[in-house]
Amino acid sequence: MSDILKAVKGMNDILPGSVPRKEKLPDSALWQWFEDTVRSVLARYGYQYILTPIVEPTALFVRGLGEVTDIVEKEMYSWHDAMNGDHLTLRPEATAGIVRAMVEHNALYNGPLRLWTLGPMFRHERPQKGRYRQFHQLDVEALGFPGPDVDAELILMVRRLWQELGLVVGQHVRLELNSLGQPEERNAHRAALIAYFQDHAAALDEDARRRLHSNPLRILDTKNPAMQALVEAAPKLIDFLGAESLAHFDAVRRTLDAAGLAYTINPRLVRGMDYYNLTVFEWVTDQLGSQGTVCGGGRYDGLMAQLGGKPAPAVGFGLGVERLLLLIQELGLPVPGGAPDVYAIIPDESVRPQAVATLEALRELGVSVLMHAGGGSMKAQFRRADTSGARFALVFGADEVSNGQVALKSLRDGAGAQSLQPLAAPATWAHLLQSSV
CATH class of the missing domain: 3.30.930.10 (Bira Bifunctional Protein; Domain 2)
Known part of the structure; x- marks a missing residue:
């Protein structure tokens, strides 16, 4: 027997879209x-x-x-x-x-x-x-x-x-x-409703009979199909x-x-x-x-x-x-997603300090950045970048970084297009990464 505790029935977790769900719920x-x-x-x-x-x-x-x-x-x-x-x-x-x-x-x-x-x-x-x-x-x-x-x-x-x-x-x-x-107008309508429904008592369901004298106005809101015609013909409040x-x-x-x-x-x-x-x-x-x-x-x-x-x-x-x-x-209305502007690929751990400094500068400029963590091959990191929903990848290759550059690659529009940007001056190219562009 599984000992996994689950949420109370009818009370749901609101999870990121990247987490699989059995039930279709908003992320x-x-x-x-x-x-x-x-x-x-x-x-x-x-x-x-x-x-x-x-x-x-x-x-x-x-x-x-x-x-x-x-x-x-x-x-x-x-x-x-x-x-x-x-x-x-x-x-x-x-x-x-x-x-x-x-x-x-x-x-x-x-x-x-x-x-x-x-x-x-x-x-x-x-x-x-x-x-x-x-x-x-x-x-x-x-x-x-x-x-x-x-x-x-x-x-x-x-x-x-x-x-x-x-x-x-x-x-x-x-x-x-x-x-x-107002209350006095509803009271007059209430009296008319009680008289009307009493004349048709045989057609009332259990809920309606229970509410007849306590809250007859709520009978009008019944979802019982068998009572719809009766309710349609009932006295209307606007007439009072x-x-x-x-x-x-x-x-x-x-x-x-x-x-x-x-x-x-x-x-x-x-x-x-x-x-x-x-x-x-x-x-x-x-x-x-x-x-x-x-x-x-x-x-x-x-x-x-x-x-x-x-x-x-x-x-x-x-x-x-x-x-x-x-x-x-x-x-199926278009909804702005929660994807980052850019996914940072760091294939060589030796350049991570320079990469982190550049990413912090981009965040200071309002760019949302998801940094790859945990290592992995270049291919695996690109796979993560693609599933993140980011429009661009920043690739901090060892050769590029040693030359004071970072590779900017499109993942969506014009996929595959790549350019080299100056590592030390992200303010000059940060606008390229904004999702709104």
Whole structure:
């Protein structure tokens, strides 16, 4: 019997592309590229980075997400801490923790904040393509902004991210919108839903019957094919919205229209957490099977007060990183690789000191260099250079080095082309090695 320890089911290693994998998962270079793109886009919109703990009080999610949501009822990793009696949970999403931090530190004292974070979340659900028990989420929140302008800003910012990642809006991803109105409007809709579903009780599945009086709005989000026709004919929330809620929704739509962003109004879009009000949205794709949502969010003006703070408006979204990177892979989009600019071949150990000094000078100039280590024949080193993905090889042959030179050889475009460069003046030829050239 093998005694090799393996990762927990549904929790994956993110490895370099050079490491073979049984399952097709995004490699670490793809992750780095995504994270760099996120930082660039969010900086252009003035969003600041924040980190919150992975472990939070269980009560935060029960109070914040809703006691009868799937996440709280079925999916959270929770335990009773024997050391001090605390009830703790691995965070299943990021919004509640960020809002908790804002309340605890009175962070909105000096005015509204635009924040973002990226990190692991945990839900105990059946692992499937792009959905795992430890998954990673980009979470973006705008706190203290009451108007529809910031709702639209967030949505347009996601479009900007898609563009930077090479995804085509309308072809690879599309936007769905809805408004959940305010609590009193939802209460009127809730009463109508309960009456409607009670009249069709025989057609309800077990989940729907359980939620009928506790959270009937979630019935609209059912994935049960047998209930689709029943749900389609159910009372629609938008018919219960008052003038202010409709005006907010119309203002969001006008801004998106002016920016040329197409969308679909989906009256069944309710999201999975109880804290949402007014605008909700999802970016969906048809490329990943039935689980098509890659990004979703909306406004949650009541959550700050719900968690014990002063009332403050807020809006945000979450984006599942694994699913998004899987989509990019499925579409075969061009992705900047993690390959070095150059691979350094050192066939004679006697020249390694001069080679190392030259490589350090190149790195100082911004060139990424992978140096061969461990010896080996020239042929073996060239084989390693080729598999590294580098565009060039630098060959520090003993004869060339004794003459104050190094051989620069192309490994990709015009493969085989070679030139000699001055060893002591890498600044004069370093630009030739940059991958962007």
